[in-house]
Amino acid sequence: MKEPILIKNINCISCPAGCNIEVEFDGKKILSVSGNQCKKGWKFTEDEIINPRRILTTTVSINSDSILRLPVRSNIGAPKEKIIRMVKELKKVKVEVPVKMGDVILNNILTSGVDIISSMSVEN
DSSP, X not given: OOOOOEEEEEEOOSSTTOOEEXXXXXXXXXXXXXXXXXXXXXXXXXXXXXXXXXXOEEEEEEEOSSOSEEEEEESSOEEGGGHHHHHHHHTTXXXXXXXXXXXXEESSGGGSSOOEEESSOBOO
């Protein structure tokens, strides 16, 4: 059975032009892209349609006298479809002090290749 052709409009954020791109795809591959003013638009569209990723920012519990929650983020874009499960996994985490900005809090969360790192340093 042939997949229906889907049309979606997205705003490209790869460069300052901020093109409004129209993309046609069949659910598996991109068929056409229009509206992009540079080559980055095609790559952005492909990533956004086929494999959307987002930087995950949230907080985790920390055993500290000075703060209750430690801000953390993903080191790279996380697969969009795993974000909610990642947040649920991070609710189970409690960090011990001291912790430095950039320390890995959770390595390879949900076998995604994404590390969760500290966004600030806490001594106590």
